[in-house]
Amino acid sequence: MRIPRPGYLARKLLGVAATLFAVLTFNFLLFRILPGDPVRLLARAGNLSPEAIERLRQTFGLDQPLPVQYVIYLRNLATGELGTSLTYRRPVAAILAERMENTLILLAAATVIVVLLGVLFGVYAAARRGTRVDSGTVVSSLIFWSLPTFWVGLIFVFILGVYLPWFPISGMSTPGAHFRTPIDAFVDIGRHLVLPTLTLALVDIGQFILITRSSLIDVLTEDFILTAKAKGLSRRRVIWRHGVPNAMLPIVTATALYVSLIVGGTIQVETVFSYPGMGRLMYDAVLRRDYPVLEASFLLFAITVIFANLASDLLYRYLDPRVRDA
Amino acid sequence: MALLEVRDLTIRYRTTAGDIRAVDAASLHVDAGEAVGLAGESGCGKTTTALAIPGLLPQNASIVGGSILLDGRELIGRSEAEMERIRWREASVVFQGAMNALNPVQRVGQQIAEPIRLHEPETSARQAQVRVDELLERVGIPASRGREYPHEFSGGMRQRVMIAMALACRPRLIIADEPVTALDVMVQAQILRLLKELREQLGLAMILISHDLSVIAETCDRAVVMYAGRTAESGDVRAIFRTPAHPYTQALIRAFPNVRRERAFVAGIPGYPPDLTAPIEGCAFADRCSVALGRCRTEIPALRPVGAGHDAACHLAPEARSCDAARTPGAPGRLAPEGPLVRVEDLRVEFPVRGRARLPDGSKPVVHAVDGVSFDVRRGEVLALVGESGCGKTTIAKTMVRLIDPTSGRIEYRGSDITRARGGELRRLRERFQLVFQDPYESLDPRQTVHEIVEEPLLIHGRGRDAAERTRLVFAALEGAGLHPAAEIAARYPHHLSGGQRQRVAIAAAMVLEPELIVADEPVSMLDVSFRAEILSLMLELRAQRSFTYLFITHDLSLAWIIADRIAVVYLGRIVELGAADDVIQRPRHPYTRALVSVIPVPEPGAESDQIVLTGEAPSPSAVPAGCRFHPRCWLRRDLGDPEACSTVDPSLVPAADGRLVACHFPEGGTA
Numbered sequence: 001m002r003i004p005r006p007g008y009l010a011r012k013l014l015g016v017a018a019t020l021f022a023v024l025t026f027n028f029l030l031f032r033i034l035p036g037d038p039v040r041l042l043a044r045a046g047n048l049s050p051e052a053i054e055r056l057r058q059t060f061g062l063d064q065p066l067p068v069q070y071v072i073y074l075r076n077l078a079t080g081e082l083g084t085s086l087t088y089r090r091p092v093a094a095i096l097a098e099r100m101e102n103t104l105i106l107l108a109a110a111t112v113i114v115v116l117l118g119v120l121f122g123v124y125a126a127a128r129r130g131t132r133v134d135s136g137t138v139v140s141s142l143i144f145w146s147l148p149t150f151w152v153g154l155i156f157v158f159i160l161g162v163y164l165p166w167f168p169i170s171g172m173s174t175p176g177a178h179f180r181t182p183i184d185a186f187v188d189i190g191r192h193l194v195l196p197t198l199t200l201a202l203v204d205i206g207q208f209i210l211i212t213r214s215s216l217i218d219v220l221t222e223d224f225i226l227t228a229k230a231k232g233l234s235r236r237r238v239i240w241r242h243g244v245p246n247a248m249l250p251i252v253t254a255t256a257l258y259v260s261l262i263v264g265g266t267i268q269v270e271t272v273f274s275y276p277g278m279g280r281l282m283y284d285a286v287l288r289r290d291y292p293v294l295e296a297s298f299l300l301f302a303i304t305v306i307f308a309n310l311a312s313d314l315l316y317r318y319l320d321p322r323v324r325d326a
Numbered sequence: 327m328a329l330l331e332v333r334d335l336t337i338r339y340r341t342t343a344g345d346i347r348a349v350d351a352a353s354l355h356v357d358a359g360e361a362v363g364l365a366g367e368s369g370c371g372k373t374t375t376a377l378a379i380p381g382l383l384p385q386n387a388s389i390v391g392g393s394i395l396l397d398g399r400e401l402i403g404r405s406e407a408e409m410e411r412i413r414w415r416e417a418s419v420v421f422q423g424a425m426n427a428l429n430p431v432q433r434v435g436q437q438i439a440e441p442i443r444l445h446e447p448e449t450s451a452r453q454a455q456v457r458v459d460e461l462l463e464r465v466g467i468p469a470s471r472g473r474e475y476p477h478e479f480s481g482g483m484r485q486r487v488m489i490a491m492a493l494a495c496r497p498r499l500i501i502a503d504e505p506v507t508a509l510d511v512m513v514q515a516q517i518l519r520l521l522k523e524l525r526e527q528l529g530l531a532m533i534l535i536s537h538d539l540s541v542i543a544e545t546c547d548r549a550v551v552m553y554a555g556r557t558a559e560s561g562d563v564r565a566i567f568r569t570p571a572h573p574y575t576q577a578l579i580r581a582f583p584n585v586r587r588e589r590a591f592v593a594g595i596p597g598y599p600p601d602l603t604a605p606i607e608g609c610a611f612a613d614r615c616s617v618a619l620g621r622c623r624t625e626i627p628a629l630r631p632v633g634a635g636h637d638a639a640c641h642l643a644p645e646a647r648s649c650d651a652a653r654t655p656g657a658p659g660r661l662a663p664e665g666p667l668v669r670v671e672d673l674r675v676e677f678p679v680r681g682r683a684r685l686p687d688g689s690k691p692v693v694h695a696v697d698g699v700s701f702d703v704r705r706g707e708v709l710a711l712v713g714e715s716g717c718g719k720t721t722i723a724k725t726m727v728r729l730i731d732p733t734s735g736r737i738e739y740r741g742s743d744i745t746r747a748r749g750g751e752l753r754r755l756r757e758r759f760q761l762v763f764q765d766p767y768e769s770l771d772p773r774q775t776v777h778e779i780v781e782e783p784l785l786i787h788g789r790g791r792d793a794a795e796r797t798r799l800v801f802a803a804l805e806g807a808g809l810h811p812a813a814e815i816a817a818r819y820p821h822h823l824s825g826g827q828r829q830r831v832a833i834a835a836a837m838v839l840e841p842e843l844i845v846a847d848e849p850v851s852m853l854d855v856s857f858r859a860e861i862l863s864l865m866l867e868l869r870a871q872r873s874f875t876y877l878f879i880t881h882d883l884s885l886a887w888i889i890a891d892r893i894a895v896v897y898l899g900r901i902v903e904l905g906a907a908d909d910v911i912q913r914p915r916h917p918y919t920r921a922l923v924s925v926i927p928v929p930e931p932g933a934e935s936d937q938i939v940l941t942g943e944a945p946s947p948s949a950v951p952a953g954c955r956f957h958p959r960c961w962l963r964r965d966l967g968d969p970e971a972c973s974t975v976d977p978s979l980v981p982a983a984d985g986r987l988v989a990c991h992f993p994e995g996g997t998a
Binding site: 222223224226227228229230231232233234235242245246319320321322325 | 380406413415477478491
């Protein structure tokens with residue numbers, strides 16, 4: 001692969017920086033115009049005097065004019081200071097760090113399964129287009145795709161957690177357990193991951209199967225596929241060497257989109273399985289109007305989406321030489 | 327013994343509309359080292375026949391009878407694994423490389439090496455690389471370009487890559503499926519010459535599939551003409567083209583202009599090819615044949631000898647002579663053109679180059695798409711703009727009708743300046759100028775009925791008092807474009823119509839506003855030859871009836887010759903020669919025109935001896951050579967010993983001795 005011209009990468013990063021700045025600003029304004037005063041919420045719980053409320057305002061810097069708040073906000077972000085959670089009374093950055101790690105483990109497991117198996121089944125169906133195997137794959141993909149995430153999670157809980165008690169149904173590790181070796185601890189986490197990962201994978205694999213299938217079916221009608229066949233390549237090689245590499249672009253786009261859409265999925269799954277990740281954190285933060293946590297979580301997801309798109313843009317250039325020269 | 331022997335091959339396609347008998351007992355044979363042309367119009371079964379040989383038919387096709395013997399071995403009924411070993415090693419295919427026959431995400435060198443490594447597993451990667459480099463050099467591509475991707479090559483170069491790939495496993499037979507279709511005439515000549523040289527050097531046998539009889543006449547030893555899945559005629563090319571025995575072959579040859587002869591309008595073939603889903607009683611061509619007898623409709627004619635090595639499937643052969651009446655001298659409906667309708671003066675159109683590239687002096691490069699063009703279009707004439715793709719002919723036309731804004735220059739319509747016309751004035755001009763595009767499959771909105779398509783211009787320009795009035799105008803335009811019955815056609819959607827009918831709809835939509843000027847951009851290049859003549863004569867008839875003026879844009883000089891009054895030859899954004907059609911084609915003066923005319927294929931074997939094949943391709947319009955823009959490729963300049971003026975002075979378009987305009991320092995020179 002040719003190394004992208006430095007100009008290209010610089011332009012892309014500049015674009016990312018601009019988007020990021022816009023998101024930061026939007027995020028700041030969003031939480032300033034939202035109804036519901038966090039200080040009042042705190043005050044109602046504690047039955048405070050007006051002076052105390054005023055002190056609280058000062059503590060959180062809410063008495064300053066908006067532009068000043070904005071500058072402080074940017075300065076704090078730059079130093080990694082995300083404020084203190086109103087419910088956990090701990091620095092938001094520390095909470096996010098541990099929760100994000102948990103979610104990333106879940107997301108990585110689900111994404112790998114969804115993309116790999118989705119592509120595999122998609123190729124399998126496309127190669128047998130029009131057969132029963134193909135229509136069966138399409139129909140089941142559509143069914144899985146339309147299942148509500150929380151419902152699938154609950155069904156798994158009933159079947160594989162309660163009726164057949166094979167897997168733990170909540171949390172990320174067995175509470176209070178002490179493990180003799182780190183491997184045992186690892187296995188314990190793995191067992192806890194099975195059901196949430198399966199739930200996410202089952203619900204999301206359908207779209208990858210369908211996208212891969214339709215993309216590959218289009219590619220398989222191209223002239224160069226006939227050229228490949230005329231060369232004497234076996235059908236398997238025609239598909240994997242000439243078909244799939246050309247069908248990858250829509251899959252890359254879908255993967256980038258998937259990363260952004262999975263937010264909804266993690267909220268549901270983490271709630272159903274009481275999994276201590278970002279989704280669960282956000283869900284709780286919304287219920288408790290924990291603005292600092294919400295603000296930082298939103299930002300984190302926005303950044304994830306921006307970088308997922310950047311990654312897909314760069315991957316495009318790797319996969320398609322025509323994009324490189326355009 | 328023949329290298330390839332195809333006998334009574336019958337192939338069916340299963341479709342939702344019923345079984346299509348695409349190939350119906352077709353036969354052909356190819357001797358070692360021989361080139362056989364497979365001719366016929368779309369849907370005649372020529373590609374299906376050829377692709378059946380290496381077993382490359384689509385899944386819904388099945389071979390229901392016949393035999394294919396390659397080197398004495400039966401290929402029909404072999405397993406897929408056996409066919410995989412035969413493919414490419416014994417018979418390779420040159421697909422239309424200008425299209426998408428190369429994998430866009432693989433380096434071309436890798437694609438050429440792939441069959442070598444597959445069929446000769448003992449070859450090391452390095453040995454394969456050496457072979458690839460040799461193959462590339464052999465087809466005229468520097469070996470270093472093997473590291474590039476297909477999109478980095480021009481259409482002609484991609485075709486060369488395709489040929490190198492086909493030679494990779496040293497096969498004895500090459501099947502070339504429309505190898506030069508969609509290429510410019512000069513590139514076409516280069517590729518055909520390359521194929522010929524390679525065949526002679528390597529002793530290759532070739533099946534060349536082409537809808538263009540002229541290409542077959544030029545390249546092949548024998549020809550097989552197919553019609554409706556059957557072999558109509560086969561034999562030595564000289565016999566086929568000099569004394570065609572089948573009325574279809576005769577009609578097909580007449581449908582091609584021959585620039586080596588007197589100018590004559592081409593004749594179409596009335597009617598449509600038969601429906602292949604129904605069994606055909608008798609001769610498949612009987613319905614369109616001018617000499618068919620009763621017997622022709624009941625009894626299938628067998629392929630039988632009509633001369634030495636010359637067979638035809640016609641009850642009347644070799645006496646059948648279809649009538650020649652349609653071949654009238656000169657195009658029909660010619661008018662004496664009057665004064666200028668539109669005049670263009672020193673027109674320039676520049677586009678900025680995308681991206682951040684800079685010239686050595688730091689300025690941004692620009693594409694000089696149109697670079698100082700002056701001409702007039704006379705009222706009632708057909709003026710043809712001819713040139714290779716990318717020469718700027720379409721940009722000139724679009725700028726003239728104010729679809730593109732010129733960078734500088736002046737456009738006059740009936741004496742008034744319209745260079746900067748806008749608003750209502752521009753809208754009135756749009757009514758006077760109409761366009762017909764190349765591809766009738768894409769220029770018509772598939773979601774609109776024919777009625778809506780033709781009515782739309784009326785609505786846009788507020789013509790017609792009410793719906794009834796507009797319907798009357800729509801029907802009149804459809805009838806005028808030869809679409810009967812108008813009411814029935816109007817209710818249909820474009821996909822219900824044939825290619826020829828769609829182009830008639832496009833013409834109807836263009837003429838419903840009764841414009842003065844119609845710009846027709848390659849209006850017949852997507853159509854089969856038997857329908858081309860009809861569209862061209864329709865255009866000329868309409869001109870006679872409604873005094874239209876045409877600006878006819880084409881890359882096909884022979885088409886320009888038969889339809890136009892005058893021809894302007896465009897090279898790299900500039901007109902290099904402008905004169906009466908006959909003068910430009912039969913007595914070209916500019917060395918570029920002379921080269922172009924010399925390589926026009928004609929349906930006449932042995933006519934290609936005095937070709938002037940230019941090397942390379944036209945340079946990019948962002949890097950126009952100094953002096954005469956044609957001088958780097960000019961053969962005349964070389965003949966004259968490289969005069970200094972050619973590389974230093976840009977020649978202007980001035981009248982030569984006979985009054986024709988030529989932009990060359992030596993318009994009388996080198997009369998070799």
